[in-house]
Amino acid sequence: MSQTQVPEPLVTSEATHGEPLVSVENLTKHFPVRRGIIFQRQVAAVQAVQDVTFSIYPGETLGLVGESGCGKSTTARLIARLLNPTSGRIVFDGQDITKLSSRRMRPFRRDIQMIFQDPYASLNPRQSVGQIIGAPFAIHHTEGDTRKRVRDLMDRVGLNPEHYNRYPHEFSGGQRQRIGVARALALRPKLIICDEPVSALDVSIQAQILNLLEDLQDEFNLTYLFISHDLGVVRHISDRIAVMYLGHLVELATADELYERPRHPYTAALLSAVPKGRAGARVTNRIVLQGDVPSPVNPPSGCPFHPRCPKARLVGNGEVPENCRNELPPLGEVETNHVAACWYPLEPGEELERMAHA
């Protein structure tokens, strides 16, 4: 393994110090679609993640948002090396881990942990909480008094250590997510990938789990990749936010900047759907996008968002401009510390209501 060069950050914030903990460069994942009963032929590919580049800095929380199917979980699983990329590179802590064998990946597995949306589905119902939280110690053959460490972890995440022998079904949804957090924390990872960790929980419980995650981040100097389809959830926890659409990274900025001055029409539309008053959402006019998200098996030419883009229609007087239809816009700087992949990014504060009726 050799030390690897990583590119300069596209967007810096107060949290982007030093060398990134994780960088993905031109990360791409295509899932083959096969047909045929005996001889399975590959007939197409799901373009789940397409040429995505970003970094996450030590101690930072990078929010990753976008609609269902845009490639968030696939990106997460590629970083955790639970999937192999079709192309591109993953650098973790200065080491290129893109092609490491499972044996050489082993030390990194401790450093990269995941928390999932549905703790119930990710917790073995036949194991006690003590066994679940203690499993990482057993798998990685760590020394020490496992029982005591598990009880300390339970206490730290707000579970009663007396409940060591209880089973997942005896806990509420929020408590089950605390079990998932404790398990992820057990081996003192550097990175925790939180894949929709609060999406299945009531709003009041969501806040408790988000607060817990923030406290743990400070205490253990954790770095988070925090995935959500809900922009209202990621604002407060994120230092910077990346927006994905149909496998592409379409915008990246600091959290405040993204909320106050979204420049990609897709981000503006997503933000306009955040209920008023929640997370300080500024936009009040809901932008209703036409049509559904296209299939990632057969994505549109040019800008992936062009068939639904209200701004493109506005620019072209009802017709989508030629470059939107045919040329993929690069992720470019629209302002210091703010990048967007759009031929006609919104001006800061550009009126959105008219777009809705364009």
Ligand SMILES: Nc1ncnc2c1ncn2[C@@H]1O[C@H](COP(=O)(O)OP(=O)(O)OP(=O)(O)O)[C@@H](O)[C@H]1O
């Ligand atoms: N193992 C797989 N085989 C084939 N296609 C897959 C596989 N995993 C994901 N996909 C497809 O890749 C695309 C991206 O999926 P992904 O789960 O990454 O999206 P997501 O943004 O996490 O969505 P959600 O918000 O619903 O969790 C989708 O079209 C999905 O159907």
Ligand SMILES: [Mg+2]
């Ligand atoms: Mg997902």
